[in-house]
Each structure stands twice: as C-alpha cells, then as structure tokens.
Amino acid sequence: MKTASPxxxxxxxxxxxxxxxxxxxxxxxxxxxxxxxxxxxxxxxxWAENYAAVAPETAVAVTGGGSGTGISAMINGTVDIANSSxxxxxxxxxxxxxxxxxxxxxxxxxxxxxxxxxxxxPLDEVxxxxxxxxxxxxxxxxxxxxxxxxxxxxxxxxxxxxxxxNNSGTYVYFREAVLGDQRDFRLGSRDMHGxxxxxxxxxxxPCAIGYSGLAYATDHVKMPCVRKGExxxxxxxxxxxxxxxxxxxxxxxxxxxxxxxxxAIREYIDWVLSDEGxxxxxxxxxxxxxxxxxx
Amino acid sequence: xxxxxxxxxxRDLAWWVDRAVQILVLAGGLSAIVFIAGIxxxxxxxxxxxxxxxxxxxxxxxxPRWTPTSSHNPTYGALALIAGTASVTGLxxxxxxxxxxxxxxxxxxFATGRVRETLKVLVELLxxxxxxxxxxxxxxxxxxxxxxxxxxxxxxxxLNSGIILGLMAAPIMTTIAEDALKAVPDxxxxxxxxxxxxxxxxxxxVVLPAARNGLVAATLLGVGRGFGETxxxxxxxxxxxxxxxxxxxxxxALTATIAAELGETAAGSDxxxxxxxxxxxxxxxxxxxxxxxxxxxxxxxxxxxRRGRRPAASANP
Numbered sequence: 001m002k003t004a005s006p007x008x009x010x011x012x013x014x015x016x017x018x019x020x021x022x023x024x025x026x027x028x029x030x031x032x033x034x035x036x037x038x039x040x041x042x043x044x045x046x047w048a049e050n051y052a053a054v055a056p057e058t059a060v061a062v063t064g065g066g067s068g069t070g071i072s073a074m075i076n077g078t079v080d081i082a083n084s085s086x087x088x089x090x091x092x093x094x095x096x097x098x099x100x101x102x103x104x105x106x107x108x109x110x111x112x113x114x115x116x117x118x119x120x121x122p123l124d125e126v127x128x129x130x131x132x133x134x135x136x137x138x139x140x141x142x143x144x145x146x147x148x149x150x151x152x153x154x155x156x157x158x159x160x161x162x163x164x165x166n167n168s169g170t171y172v173y174f175r176e177a178v179l180g181d182q183r184d185f186r187l188g189s190r191d192m193h194g195x196x197x198x199x200x201x202x203x204x205x206p207c208a209i210g211y212s213g214l215a216y217a218t219d220h221v222k223m224p225c226v227r228k229g230e231x232x233x234x235x236x237x238x239x240x241x242x243x244x245x246x247x248x249x250x251x252x253x254x255x256x257x258x259x260x261x262x263x264a265i266r267e268y269i270d271w272v273l274s275d276e277g278x279x280x281x282x283x284x285x286x287x288x289x290x291x292x293x294x295x
Numbered sequence: 296x297x298x299x300x301x302x303x304x305x306r307d308l309a310w311w312v313d314r315a316v317q318i319l320v321l322a323g324g325l326s327a328i329v330f331i332a333g334i335x336x337x338x339x340x341x342x343x344x345x346x347x348x349x350x351x352x353x354x355x356x357x358x359p360r361w362t363p364t365s366s367h368n369p370t371y372g373a374l375a376l377i378a379g380t381a382s383v384t385g386l387x388x389x390x391x392x393x394x395x396x397x398x399x400x401x402x403x404x405f406a407t408g409r410v411r412e413t414l415k416v417l418v419e420l421l422x423x424x425x426x427x428x429x430x431x432x433x434x435x436x437x438x439x440x441x442x443x444x445x446x447x448x449x450x451x452x453x454l455n456s457g458i459i460l461g462l463m464a465a466p467i468m469t470t471i472a473e474d475a476l477k478a479v480p481d482x483x484x485x486x487x488x489x490x491x492x493x494x495x496x497x498x499x500x501v502v503l504p505a506a507r508n509g510l511v512a513a514t515l516l517g518v519g520r521g522f523g524e525t526x527x528x529x530x531x532x533x534x535x536x537x538x539x540x541x542x543x544x545x546x547x548a549l550t551a552t553i554a555a556e557l558g559e560t561a562a563g564s565d566x567x568x569x570x571x572x573x574x575x576x577x578x579x580x581x582x583x584x585x586x587x588x589x590x591x592x593x594x595x596x597x598x599x600x601r602r603g604r605r606p607a608a609s610a611n612p
Binding site for chain 2: 065066068069071076091095166171172175182185187189190192201204205207
C-alpha cells in the first residue's frame with residue numbers, strides 16, 4: 001500500500017483517460033464482438049480471420065473464457081454473439097429476457113467429447129455406465145483394478161479423475177449426457193480450467209482419465225472407444241462418427257445472439273452456416289451441422 | 296504545517312510548489328483508504344443478497360459440498376475450500392519460516408559488506424517472480440518430480456502448492472523480519488558483547504527475543520500472503536474439492552475457486568453472490584491477519600523506542 005505514490009496514481013489515471021479517449025474514437029468499420037466457449041474459440045478465430053476476406057468492412061473480435069462467460073456477456077448485452085458448447089439454461093434465458101435481450105439460438109456444428117487416458121493405459125473401451133459410476137455421485141469405482149485394468153506406471157492403482165471447472169459447457173454437457181439430469185458429479189475430481197489443461201494433465205499422469213472436445217486430442221493421449229449400454233457398439237470418437245450420430249457423446253455447438261440478428265451480424269452468421277463456414281469448422285476437427293463437400 | 300506557514304512568511308513559487316505537493320501526497324495517501332473502503336463496499340454489496348437470503352452458517356462452514364451449479368440441489372459448503380487454503384498455507388509456513396528467518400538473521404546479524412547487499416537484492420528479486428511463473432513451475436516441474444519421488448498418483452497436491460507458496464512468501468517474510476532485527480537498538484548488542492557474549496549468543500539470547508514481535512508480524516504477513524495467493528495455488532494444488540488427510544491429497548483453495556468460477560457465472564445469480572461471499576470471508580480473514588501483524592509490530596516498537604531509531608518494520612505489503 002505504501003508504494004501507491006501519487007506519481008503512480010496520477011500516471012494510472014492519465015493512462016485510463018487516454019484509453020477511454022482511444023476507445024471513443026469512431027470507426028467506419030463495424031466490429032462484431034464474439035465471446036464464449038473455449039471449445040469453440042479456435043474455430044471462432046478461424047471464422048473471423050477468413051471472414052476478413054469475404055467482408056473486409058466487418059471485423060470480428062473473438063474472445064474465449066468459456067461458455068458461461070459468453071452467455072453472461074450476452075445477457076448483460078456486452079457482446080453481439082455468444083459462443084457456447086451447451087444449451088442456455090432456462091434461468092439464463094429468463095435473465096436475458098429481463099434485460100430485454102431475447103436469445104436466438106444457432107447450431108453451428110457438433111463436437112465429439114472424447115475420453116482420454118495415458119498412452120500406457122491398456123484401457124481400450126469404456127461404457128457410459130462405467131463413466132457414470134466413476135464420475136457420478138454415489139459411485140464406488142476408485143481403482144483401475146476394479147475395472148480389471150492394470151496401468152503400468154500407476155503404482156497406487158488409484159484412478160485420478162480429471163474434470164472441468166463447474167460452469168464450463170463441457171462439464172455441463174458431460175453431466176447431462178453421462179450422469180443424467182438428476183445426478184451430480186462426485187466431489188474430489190481434479191477440475192482443470194481448460195480443455196487443453198485436461199489433455200496436458202492426462203498426458204503426464206499414468207493414473208489419470210479425463211474428457212474434452214475431440215479437437216484438443218494430441219498424439220500423447222489415448223482415446224478409448226465409447227459404448228452406450230453393455231451390448232452397444234463401441235464407437236471411436238471422430239468427426240465422422242459425430243456426423244453420423246453413432247458416437248454416443250457428441251454435442252451441438254451454439255451461437256447465441258441477443259434478439260434476431262440484423263445487418264452485419266446476420267450476414268456473419270449466415271456465412272458461418274454456409275458451406276464455406278462449415279468447411280472451416282470441419283478442418284478444425286469438429287463435425288459440420290450438415291453434410292458438406294469440402295474438397 | 297502551521298509552523299512552516301508562520302516562520303516563512305512568503306508566497307513565492309517554492310511555497311506554492313510545497314502546498315501543491317502536500318495536496319498531491321495527501322491525495323495519494325487518502326486514495327489507499329478510498330480504495331480499501333470502495334473494495335469492501337463493492338464485495339459486500341455483491342455478496343449481500345446471498346449472505347442475507349441464502350446463507351446457511353452450518354452449511355457454509357461445516358459442509359464440504361461445494362456444488363453451486365448442480366441442476367437440482369445446489370449446495371454452498373465451503374469447508375473443503377477453507378481446509379484447502381489452510382492446509383496449503385500451513386505447509387507453506389513450515390517451509391518458509393525456517394528459510395526466511397534464517398535468511399533474515401544471516402543478512403541482519405552475520406553478513407557484512409557486499410555479501411549482505413547482494414543477498415538483499417536477490418531476496419527482493421525473488422519477490423519479483425510473477426505468481427503464474429511459480430504456478431508453471433509447480434505444474435510442469437514439481438508435478439512429475441513428486442510423482443517420481445513419492446510414487447503417488449498425482450503431483451498436484453498440498454505438498455506441491457505448499458512448497459511453491461512457501462518460496463513465494465519467503466522474500467516478504469525475510470525483508471520484514473530483517474527490518475525487525477534492524478529495529479533492535481545497537482546498544483543491546485553492544486551491551487551483550489561487552490559481557491563477552493559470542494555472535495550467536497548475542498543473536499539468540501538478545502536480538503531475537505527483542506525482535507520477537509516483529510518476527511511474529513513477519514510470519515503473519517507471510518500467512519496473509521499465502522491466504523490471498525491465487526494463480527500459483529490454482530495451478531499447483533490440483534483444484535479438487537477434498538478434505539485433505541495427507542500432503543499428497545489434491546485440494547482446492549478459496550481464492551482459486553473464485554478465480555476459476557467467477558468469470559463464467561451470470562452476474563447476480565446465487566452462484567455469483569456465493570463467490571462474493573467467499574470473497575468477503577477471505578477479505579475478513581486477511582484483514583484480521585494483517586491487523587494482528589500490525590498490533591505485534593506496534594507492540595515491538597513500544598518496547599524499545601529510542602530517539603532516532605524508529606523501526607521501518609511497519610511496512611505493509
């Protein structure tokens with residue numbers, strides 16, 4: 001506290017004034033503020049860059065932060081388009097309406113949620129029911145030997161559950177798809193702050209298991225196939241299995257606007273949903289919303 | 296101030312400059328008060344809705360269930376978060392107290408000349424390392440190291456973040472502890488030396504007891520630093536809701552919870568307000584710790600106050 005000299009105080013103030021002045025300067029280009037899902041942030045960035053060639057008079061500013069961040073910003077009216085890897089909750093829609101922002105939903109693609117384990121882990125397939133007893137409240141699976149698996153390098157045999165922070169879209173979707181509406185996560189999972197962190201941790205931890213969007217997979221993690229029900233087919237996560245719907249935990253990815261989009265925002269969303277925009281999401285490792293030919 | 300005005304009955308440029316500087320400095324000093332009050336009012340206002348409507352004392356302090364985003368039964372038990380912060384800070388103190396007090400005694404009582412100056416600069420340099428860098432060290436260096444050495448399933452745990460936090464708190468504690476030692480009047484040392492005491496006897500029997508209050512204050516400020524640290528703890532602790540039973544358990548800290556969740560909560564929701572309630576709690580605890588440290592420092596000052604030897608130990612980070 002003592003270091004808060006008047007010089008520093010004043011220079012901070014001066015800087016703030018300069019910044020405000022700089023932001024106030026009008027510009028002839030229209031800028032679309034686009035914020036939200038970390039799952040979508042790489043695609044959103046690619047869309048924004050490619051759109052510069054399509055419509056040079058429109059600039060798209062993309063920020064990540066998570067689905068909840070984007071939706072909160074949309075509710076508060078500070079962004080034009082919110083990216084989300086989960087559907088808006090009823091309570092959030094109410095909040096938005098309360099602020100006079102009727103949320104309009106666009107499905108911009110699909111994402112397969114992959115399960116990751118360490119490359120040394122012999123686990124080849126896993127069922128949704130197994131995942132539920134591992135991650136869900138009241139579950140009793142704590143060790144790899146309970147699944148009949150012996151993991152080299154994991155002397156303690158303990159399963160290190162890796163999850164996401166509790167308001168990421170990935171977390172919420174995983175809860176709905178794997179645990180069901182009425183079941184919570186069991187406490188004690190390692191809650192990472194981004195999809196990339198999950199993959200990094202699993203890469204370096206032989207005992208670990210985690211989940212994230214398929215696009216974040218690297219060569220240093222293994223993705224077991226996932227089956228629904230004991231006698232269902234075990235399907236490996238890929239863009240194709242997400243498109244044809246055979247992979248059991250693929251989720252839609254959304255863009256939300258406050259009110260029916262107009263002008264530049266409308267044009268941008270139309271372009272994102274066009275074949276050109278959909279081929280970009282395909283290149284980034286996600287499934288487009290319809291079958292498109294991207295050759 | 297009135298003395299100055301009377302003694303020099305002049306209104307020249309220097310006088311005006313003097314006035315202007317006084318006002319500027321006053322504004323700088325007052326700004327600290329304004330900011331503190333503003334911050335307190337802000338977090339209290341944001342958290343107030345939760346504190347008055349939804350707050351359940353027993354749940355908050357005695358339940359480890361922190362599930363604010365549960366679809367059917369959101370609970371706001373902060374026990375695991377408090378235990379996480381306490382365990383990490385506790386271990387950090389075990390690491391940093393011997394280091395920093397040792398360093399302070401060496402710098403203050405034994406080292407001389409260039410060694411002493413170099414050490415002081417280095418200790419201050421250690422304080423300049425950004426916390427995200429510490430967190431990165433915890434994540435990518437300590438994690439595999441702890442897994443290898445102790446054969447535990449994961450290295451992001453109390454031990455990892457405690458060591459990181461201990462190293463982070465050490466410089467501040469060293470600097471303040473050294474100030475406390477410096478505040479002990481040289482006459483004490485001279486008297487002890489005149490009685491034939493060795494250097495260590497002087498330090499251990501005379502200087503340390505005389506500086507006790509300042510040293511306690513240094514430790515308390517280190518605790519406050521640990522309590523409030525966010526980024527490094529978020530990265531190194533494993534961020535897992537858990538009542539720790541060993542140093543190898545992953546935990547989650549209060550600060551890290553706020554950092555990880557606040558950005559994604561709708562403003563005004565229960566969850567948002569609950570996070571601000573955690574903020575109020577943190578604020579009160581760190582305030583109490585800093586206040587206690589201040590009381591100790593003042594107690595120390597009173598004991599051996601001499602003209603011209605006012606200690607600089609009241610420094611507040």
